Amino acid sequence: MKAEPQAQRRLLDLQAIDTALAQIAHRRRTLPENAALEALARELSALEDERVRAQVAVDDLDRDIARVEKDVDQVRARKDRDEARLTMGTGPARELEALQHEVVSLTRRQSELEDSELELMEQRETAQGSLDEVTGRLDGARGRRGDTEVRRDELLAEIDADEQSRIAARGPVAADIPADLLGLYDKIRSSSGGLGAALLTAGRCGGCRLELSGADRARIKASAPDEVVRCEECRRIMVRTAESGL
Ligand SMILES: [Zn+2]
Incomplete structure (x- = not known):
């Protein structure tokens, strides 16, 4: 899947809101x-x-x-x-x-x-x-x-x-997010404990916190900025920014 880097980064804003909503729901229940x-x-x-x-x-x-x-x-x-x-x-x-x-x-x-x-x-x-x-x-x-x-x-x-x-x-x-990317995010979020997209930071998936292998890092580094990349371990969308340490 492809999406503008800006739209991909917008996923992180959406994730922050969805995480807050999940916390609100949890607070209400408990x-x-x-x-x-x-x-x-x-x-x-x-x-x-x-x-x-x-x-x-x-x-x-x-x-x-x-x-x-x-x-x-x-x-x-x-x-x-x-x-x-x-x-x-x-x-x-x-x-x-x-x-x-x-x-x-x-x-x-x-x-x-x-x-x-x-x-x-x-x-x-x-x-x-x-x-x-x-x-x-x-x-x-x-x-x-x-x-x-x-x-x-x-x-x-x-x-x-x-x-x-x-x-x-x-x-x-x-x-701000294209429908296909939003659909993928929602699908992953519902099957992965509410977390569909995470920042790739210092060579580590922000979702499962695992460090990428050298091969994964090379693959992601080689992929175009508009390529939507996913973690091999947890399948979450990894959003790349300057902090991603690639
Ligand atoms: Zn992961």
Whole structure:
């Protein structure tokens, strides 16, 4: 393939832009904020599970307390009724005696229920403390996620702007290069890790960094300036300039 030396040198400008674009794409893919957000998502999911468990514990205790309170109310109502009947003092003596016994046992029952209610309320206080603690941690993690998202979005906007300006610069550079040379460059670039053309410098291929053999050097030196030469090792286009050391 033949191309004006100037067009060949323009390939190096294009390569610089394409390398920058590849670095931009890599930066976008590997933003530390994305890894941090993934870790935060896992943390939030675990904390959310923990919060649900803590809430269930509080709800269970509320239900238990309500049940005990209902029992206390029933016992108290029955005791009040019995005591009212005792105060009236009407009815057979045996019945009144039975009522007195019942009042004693209801009083004991009420006291037991009130003790267990107190115990449940203490447990509820502890459970509420755990719930508040996990809710606090959840809020903290959500805050960190929000901050990280903002930072990631700022970086993405920065990366997008950088990319747009490189893409805008690429057009005019590519326009300076003949279509067949551009096609060859693109083909090599896609199969050679993004590097299609490199400077031949001090007798060394700028692509694979290998030093040319004496025979290669002689062959390249003998080839016309408009001949597009390629590295025997990596097949990349070697662009010759005054620095090429031929
Ligand atoms: Zn090479």
